[in-house]
Amino acid sequence: MPFIMKQKQMLLVAGKYSIFTRLAGKGSLLSLFLLIVTTLSLRTGYAQQTALSCSMTPVPMVNGGGTFTASFTANGTNTGLSSWLSGLTNTVPRVIDNDLANAAVGTIVVGGSLTLNVTDNANTYSAGNYAGFLIGSGLLNLSALGSITVTTLNDGVVQETMPGSSLLAASSSLISGAYEVGFYTNKPYDQLRLTISSTLGAGVYNVYYAFMRGTGSCSAGPVPDCNTNTLLSFSTHPVVAQSGITGAVAVTAVSNLSNIVDASTSTAASISTVASVAGTAFVSVKNTVADYPAGYFVGFDIQNSSLISLSALSAFTLVTYLDGVQQQTFSGSSLLVGAALLSSSGRQTVGAVTSEPFDEARLIVNNQALVGVDLGVTQVFDVIINSLCPGTIAPNQxxxxxxxxxxxxxxxxxxxxxxxxxxxxxxxxxxxxxxxxxxxxxxxxxxxxxxxxxxxxxxxxxxxxxxxxxxxxxxxxxxxxxxxxxxxxxxxxxxxxxxxxxxxxxxxxxxxxxxxxxxxxxxxxxxxxxxxxxxxxxxxxxxxxxxxxxxxxxxxxxxxxxxxxLPVSFGPVSAFIKDGNLTVNWETLTENNCKEYQVEASVDGKVWKAIYTTPSKAENGNATSPIQYSFTQSFSGLALASIGLMALLAIPLIRIRFLKGMLMLVFLVAVGVSCNKNRDEVNTGGDSSLYIRIAQYDKDGQVHYSKVVKAVKQP
Known part of the structure; x- marks a missing residue:
């Protein structure tokens, strides 16, 4: 089974109030009775709820079609000077108007706080949606969400409250410097509340709009092909990207996060770090509908100049999650490198083969993991899954x-x-x-x-x-x-x-x-x-x-x-020159249909000359236990053979009779000189080398060779 669909609460769209309430006359006892019954049913969880259709991008909660209305409160504590005013203008209505770049402006003073509510008075939304606010501020960044709290309510009753440490954040692809701050809901809601405190000091916050991402009717995406990298992009899979930072934010940043889940292999998010400053940054991608089973490869397609040395992998950690619960952690040498999407690009797919199911993968970059190495900028192009399937291993292939x-x-x-x-x-x-x-x-x-x-x-x-x-x-x-x-x-x-x-x-x-x-x-x-x-x-x-x-x-x-x-399985092969003699030793581990062996020599490793032949010692040419062979020859004789080989090979290539005669004369002189030299003076000389290999001949005439070895000169 390639992946598992999550069981989500997806109920039909319905208004908060029963149709029977609207049928009753105004002011009648029946109307009042039905209203009370309906209200009680809502309070006790029997209300029907709206399941948002699948959306991989934020759906702003604005009054484009009259669906949403906003109620808000603003208060300052201690000093009472925090406000939503811009001059004398109350900016809160901007959060629900049609101009998505028009923001409610909140000014925080030390000791103060602000609260903003966006309420849908017509619908209650099912659990499972991703909900939050788009916020921009010079004080706010991916590592500093401590001043932010997001709360869901239903009919004025608090359902869930998420402090900054538990919120997810992503850079906005629409508004520069703004962040989508929110969480996946576990309970129905009709109201989102944003609370901003002065934890980070006095400053200005721009709240552009509240938003939701629906998971209803999302398909799990196509089934990955075996042993093939598959991109998790929001055009084909119900995925969302998140990011976060710890440490000094002035020198550590995540930008262009949405590029990880777009359909392009050439666009990337950037994680910028500085080795001298402690901190980590992460990006993560979550499938909001499906789980991936154990045995999948999951990884991130990244590019970093330090990765030319794989020791730099110690700066990266991959963590998998399932429904928000951490599953497995892979770091440093436990990471694997998959096939790159774009060969010869300097990019690598860094990941792991999982042994637990997962729906989310997170890549963490630690800028101080490598002593003396500045990771600089890590480009994160895509997240990859790969359904690893067994190959076919057949005989004679x-x-x-x-x-x-x-x-x-x-x-x-x-x-x-x-x-x-x-x-x-x-x-x-x-x-x-x-x-x-x-x-x-x-x-x-x-x-x-x-x-x-x-x-x-x-x-x-x-x-x-x-x-x-x-x-x-x-x-x-x-x-x-x-x-x-x-x-x-x-x-x-x-x-x-x-x-x-x-x-x-x-x-x-x-x-x-x-x-x-x-x-x-x-x-x-x-x-x-x-x-x-x-x-x-x-x-x-x-x-x-x-x-x-x-x-x-x-x-x-x-x-x-x-x-x-293998007609023969060679064991060790060695050759050495000592006291003017060449000695070659070799061992066969097994022999099959063997006829004979030839010792071949070469001065350049390319042109070979047989210098010795011996029949197989195996009975009928077959053996299943090791057999040792040895050969020793005067090196002066070998030198003669080598010189003769070079000359004789060259003669047929020369067309001029005179040159042929001269070369033959040189050959004969060389032979004479060689024969009159003392054997201790005949050697390869200087840095010259002598290469040896063993040729094995089958009874059917086929030949197979051992490894080539260099003859070692011994004193």
Whole structure:
């Protein structure tokens, strides 16, 4: 069930007085009797009530059609100088006239107070409406409502009284500097009362009109599609936005609140904070008709320059509510990052997967949560819900772990830099990894010599991938690293229900593209990963530093493949050079239909030469337990082979006979020199490298490769 309709009290429209009263003659005993009976029935709660039709914007209680009338009182206490006068003019009637910009002007003196009543003498309104006043004042703001009280009455009897600390407030989209101040009613009413005290000191308050928002006949809104971000806008959902502030209001503000619930993805509310001043600000969005069930993702689409480092999430808290009762709180690392609505915009959807139903979500910004970081302005564009649904995991298929195929989110608990914050590098646009565009990418850049690793973790909120699944990331190096060097700087982990399952790095990682198709191979150069031996619901990549240059890796997405058939499962592969000899060791964990192995070498990681061949040790080419292999060769012989390889590869490309002859002569001279050198003098020299990989050949002729490793020079 996508959401649950609230049970609201929605009664038919009716006047306060029975039709029988109007039929009786004036002054008759019957008329008097019926009037008394009707009045008593009203007092005891049997009156029919008006259910306002659905309205997501305030409906002013003004005399546009003669429906509303106003009665008012004004009094000053102690000094008696508080008043509704402007000069000698009583301004109270302005609150119910047709000019919505025409305000009743209340002047408060120290020790004084003002009261304003707006009464409908024809209708009683059902509980559940949002009711209040539009007020503007230099003394009033979202954090300073202590001087305001809003009360509902029915036939002159007080029903509910809400002090400033319990009132909701929102910036007006119609009148600059004014606030809609009110609350959701729980009892029927026919009168709204505004009381203003001198708590904030002497000053002037402009009261433009009383208003109501009806919830009657509001639809719950469309059912969200699975694993797809859905905007909660008032054009399609019965939602209202609220905001509030604590602390110094001169430097903390919420503006353009209505932009959060409009239908545009390009307009935003702004939360402005200053790090040196204590305080918080919040915005919230509430569905007035429907509840959302547990298991939904809910979040806010925000933009803040500090969020280029996900450590800034500690400044944000998400709280869910149901019928005004707090349900769950998510803050800092417990927040998740959803797919951005507008890719490459620098925006992120920050939220959480709920385990309790809710009808309201609140985003709180704490401007002092990060030491030495000024959050400045946070733009809040929209509130998002996402009905997370399980994906389909079928045999012999490859998947990108992203929306909408899977309920994927960025787990910020395991995303960011480990260790000390700052000075390690940057993580940019991680939300791109879970959107529906495989060409979008995230970037992890780690400074040279940094002690920390940068990580991004993708969580599937509903699915568990089985053991035997190929898992990893499609990526490329912007630092120009070859496969061996790149993989040496990467660690890939799998997790299940928050528990680490497996961690593979360096020699244990494979370029899984050679074993099968990975969602079209992606836009990167490598599909780095491994075949999981345990089930998982989360995969994480960590990028470490290099000694002399920044390590920048572009990541296009995470993959899971059930279409990887491993004829061999490689264990560790290593190579080292010592005393003029090259030694290569490798281990196979399992073998299936294997014929033989070849050791291949390369001086550039691109052009490879087979330098050794050995048959499989497995009986009939099949094994389910580890088998060790080793190979040692004089490095002088290897150098000869490498030189010969380069020369022979180049000869067919040369058309001039003379040059062919010269190159062949160089080749023969090189061979002779190599053969006469002492083996201790033949090496790769200087900073040159030698790369090694193992090629496994099936009995049917197919070939599969191990991870590439660099031969280590030992003294």
């Amino acid at each position: 490859s998947y990108r772990i992203a929306q909408p195929e899977f309920p994927a989110v960025i787990n910020s608990t395991r995303t960011g830099f480990d260790g000390a914050v700052g000075g390690n590098g940057t993580i940019e646009t991680p939300e791109n990894l879970i959107d529906n565009n495989p060409d979008n990418y995230a970037t992890i850049s780690v400074l040279a010599g940094a002690a920390s690793k940068g990580s991004i973790s993708i969580l599937d909120a509903k699915d568990v991938f089985p053991a035997g699944t190929g898992v990893g990331f499609n990526l490329s190096s912007l630092s120009g690293l070859l496969e061996a060097d790149l993989f040496n700087s990467i660690t890939i982990e799998t997790w299940l229900d928050g528990t680490l399952q497996e961690s593979q790095s360096s020699n244990s990682l494979l370029n899984l593209t050679v074993l099968g198709p990975i969602f079209g191979s992606g836009s990167g150069d490598f599909n780095a990963g491994f075949v999981a031996s345990q089930p998982f619901d989360e995969v994480r990549i960590s990028v470490g530093s290099l000694a002399s240059v920044a390590n920048t890796v572009r990541i296009y997405g995470a993959f899971a493949s059930t279409d990887i058939s």
